[in-house]
Amino acid sequence: MLTNRQLQILQVIVDDFVTSAQPVGSRQISKKDWITSSPATIRNEMADLEELGFIEKTHTSSGRVPSEKGYRFYVDHLLQPISMSNREIGLFQSIFKNQIVEMEQVIRESANILSDLTSYTTILLGPNVSKHRVKRFQIVPLSEQTAVAIIVTDNGHVENRTITLPQGFAPSDIEKTVNILNERLVGVSLLELQSRLELETFNVLRQHVNTADSFIQSLRNVATFQNEGKIYFGGKTNMLNQPEFHDLNKVRALMEMMEKESQVISLFHREDTGIHIRIGSENNHIVMDDLSVITASYSVGNDQEGSIAIIGPKRMDYQRxxxxxxxxxxxxxRALSNKVNDGL
Amino acid sequence: MLTNRQLQILQVIVDDFVTSAQPVGSRQISKKDWITSSPATIRNEMADLEELGFIEKTHTSSGRVPSEKGYRFYVDHLLQPISMSNREIGLFQSIFKNQIVEMEQVIRESANILSDLTSYTTILLGPNVSKHRVKRFQIVPLSEQTAVAIIVTDNGHVENRTITLPQGFAPSDIEKTVNILNERLVGVSLLELQSRLELETFNVLRQHVNTADSFIQSLRNVATFQNEGKIYFGGKTNMLNQPEFHDLNKVRALMEMMEKESQVISLFHREDTGIHIRIGSENNHIVMDDLSVITASYSVGNDQEGSIAIIGPKRMDYQRxxxxxxxxxxxxxRALSNKVNDGL
DNA sequence: TATTAGCACTCTGTGTTAATGAGTGCTAAC
DNA sequence: GTTAGCACTCATTAACACAGAGTGCTAATA
Structure with missing residues (x-):
């Protein structure tokens, strides 16, 4: 168990290092006016904190830097909520107050504002469409052989695919197909769509319209969705302003990571709904060893729908x-739920 | 007018500098076996070439480097088409041969393959929707107050917007609206849509359905499109491997530039259809002073539709x-035109 | 017993100097 | 017109000294 003084010192080390990015020395700590001990005493305490694994030296005679364990302790025990400035509150309200119609726009703007305010990088995982339910099918013919298949979901998302029509497929066949699909599949979630399509409609379709196998295959294709939400970035280049990214190799590694969708998605921990913090190696990814990720999830209606992540250096302003x-x-x-519930 | 030997020397300087990124010295040039002169002679020629502005020294006693004028001359007079390797041909065919349905996927893949093959950055400007013509309108109600408006264009592009419905707007009103829109606006290009909507349909709508001003405003909103195609990137991080980007500030400036849509679009010169090369400061953008951009445009059907740009260091392999x-x-x-003409 | 002043020691960062090497320009010879 | 030879320039690198910041330890102090 840490003494009160040790807690104080650890807190100063983390706070100072977060703002200055420089190792913190005993003299610097003793200068804080709420710290009464002399540098020598603090050095003794620091030696103990180091032995306990909370802080580290970058070389024999340098000041101390928080270790991952130190950050973890800080985050778990020393973090105190802070209130936001008026400017910040204003910015937030500006996104939400306008009667905004396009969900995508709200999300995009949120990502930008978050990264502006933090000067870190924001990743926003959009609502996962696979939970949405089919509201309406539509097939619009483009030519004799091609058409666009459209699915509108209950909260206004639109998916579309180009499909190939069987030879000699008449407009009436299209109408029949659309009717069959709408009769049987409205209300089904996109996740189940593929199997329900297979079980309930293909046979019926074969009976009523001139269905070729390629057409069935096209429809299968229509019912295939990305099983993760779309990814939005904010402030991708903010990271370059952090002193820990003076190393070009790190920059490259991070940029390349952010280009790969699957790796980005693995940064999120979607198990749970609270705010989560992963520090450095806790992210299980070499590129992220010097970075921390803070995630939160937002919901639309009752479902947990999407996630927000902020990526910054381990030396991140966790409180803020x-x-x-x-x-x-x-x-x-709130904003997205209003939009959806708006008269259901 | 340059002598034959000067041309040879300029060519070697550009070619060697492109591959090595190191200033080229007289000895190095004389080693090429198709160059017969001695280093001293070459030095004299180089002094002349420098006086003419085709090459430069980085410092008093360094080898020579092509100037912008030198690159420009090289590109205008010394460039010879080269043939592609089998591997490359194979890669290209792999994108186009599969019966691909989604235009977006073809474009995305093209950008990636181009950047893989060149190890530069590719920017692909997708087809500009504003030239497409309306094929079908559709309005799908989501709730009492909201609906999704959908526009399908003649080549299968789908645009959609969430709109707010006037109070007491009945399903039959929606049907009437859709009919009016389809009767009057099918075949109109998205570019003209806004004005045609204004002139030809709003009055009719006011007569036939319970139209609120907010509804009219929503429809106006529906007819507003980005007037440039979507932007796709390939190999955004490739640039980081180029030695000219060892400078972190340049990296940051470039990355920030690529985040800004308008600046990216200004890199394209869409006046004309051929292949265009802009070298360094010819791009009129400080960030691009050390970079060259090569652009080409592709067409779908008869219209010039989109553009491809490859961004690399000035020291770029222009031939390739x-x-x-x-x-x-x-x-x-060819691929995109087939897709569209496919039975028109 | 806990704290603190003092001091020797360690390591980083910076500025200086010297040596090396690649390349040029010029002159004189071919 | 071409080329060999030579003096000169500049960038790069290594070696070295020195200042500064910080530590750990010891001995004195409250």
């Missing part, structure tokens, strides 16, 4: 980011 | 990139 994320999460949830 | 771009341009045009 956690507070901002919390506000943003609830703001987004 | 021009050849690749030429193949890609015609491949893309």
């Amino acid at each position: 980011v956690v507070s901002l994320l919390d506000v943003m999460r609830s703001g987004l949830s | 990139v021009v050849s690749l771009l030429d193949v890609m341009r015609s491949g893309l045009s």
